[in-house]
Amino acid sequence: MNCQSVKESLPLFLYGELTFDEEDKVEDHLSGCVSCREELDAVREMNAALSSRVTEPSTVLLRNCRESLWERLDQERNASKPVAVSAWTKVRDTMSAVWNWHVPRPVGALALLLIGFVGARLTFDVAPAAKIAAPQADPIASRVRYVEPDGAGRVQIVLDETRQRVVSGKLDDAPIRQMLLAAARDSQDPGLRGETLGILNGRSQESEVREALMYAMQHDSNAGVRLKALAGLKAFAHEPEVQKTLAQTVLADLNPGVRAEAIDLLTQGLTKGGGQQQLVSVLQQLMHKESNGYVRMRCQRALEELNATLETY
């Protein structure tokens, strides 16, 4: 082996990932080559530098992850339970009756389409400005809800089907805004919740939007979504309700980035609003319990700007 190939093999040599023969040859070469031994030391040093970068997840993050997972698993379990029998029995009986009458398939399909069409109209009271595209002919996802033999050698299957519809309209349209508010609160997808809040942020002068933002700040499990909600409340940081929510966030949010942002908003709200005494009290409480160095620094700076002591005596 020459120096070039030995040097290239050294990282794998240190990981113990060379074959027995390769390792033997490298060791042979190293015993008589100063330059390659120096390279070996340098690779060892590099590995030590790389190892210094390892981070261990904090216990808070791990606890957060577990709590979100248990919640999500509960939802999964609930979703897989059969729904109330009465409603589905009716649907099933109706389907069964249609099935047994041997209605020609096109007629049955037309009836289903009609039910879907009327159902859609009943579900949303849509303003003319908001447009809902007609349901697509094919379901995009379906799930078997019930399977039941009918005693005559046939099987009845009840499916849940999910269809996509496109809804478009202005933010001023009540149904559009209601759908956005629902998505911001109920969606399982944090990306979607964040996007939705991003859209709603432009309407934070409306009280129902502010309520949605404050709800997200207090209850959303995703720190990125909570930060988005914070950004939406910037212009209203002086309002008492918002101040109250911000104070709770500063003291209780599990994410240090969110706590740091909330400190900024709280102090910013003070210049417009008031309530210096309450703010100082919140920040002093935070100083007492905060373990994150960066958040402590931001908190300390805010207290100094308010000419307040760092702690209560």
Place this chain on the structure above:
Amino acid sequence: MDESSLIRAAQAGDQAAFEQLVRSYDQSVLRLAMNLLRSPDDAQDVYQEAFLRVYKNLHSFRFDCSFHTWLYRIVTNLCLDHLRKRKVRREEPTVLTTAEGPLDRMDSVAEERADGNPQRHLFSGELKTRIRETLAELTPRERMVFELRHYQGLRLRAIGEMLGTTEEAAKNCLFRATQKMRAALGDFL
């Protein structure tokens, strides 16, 4: 209860057994995702999605490989998806520029290892930056193999099995990754 009995109980619907199984592995799953993705939010997403998949597919686990390998196959696939997506969309940087200087968002959610190398405090910020940049330049697959071998201490054979490839292919990946690291960090060592 040993691991096999725990898995069988969880397969039979025992929720407590499933939770115990999660607790046995979840810290290492989170550590892998966090070190690879350098984003607490992404790591949390991977954590949740991985264990949800385990929950939904545990019935199909047939003990053909170890549970650890099966779980890590799911986790590494999810992490690779995240790393690949980053190549095509703008990512929020993990290092923020603040009035007080650069702040690595990872520092706020990470704890130093109890057995941390005391030398780490001697490494300059510049070296840290160079390491971060170089790791980010590796291909997702190189990054993954390097992470699993260097940081998780797994053997190449196990890594190949997890990534659905051969030991030799994993070795080539590790070789390329270490060569790139050596070339990029040479000035500092």
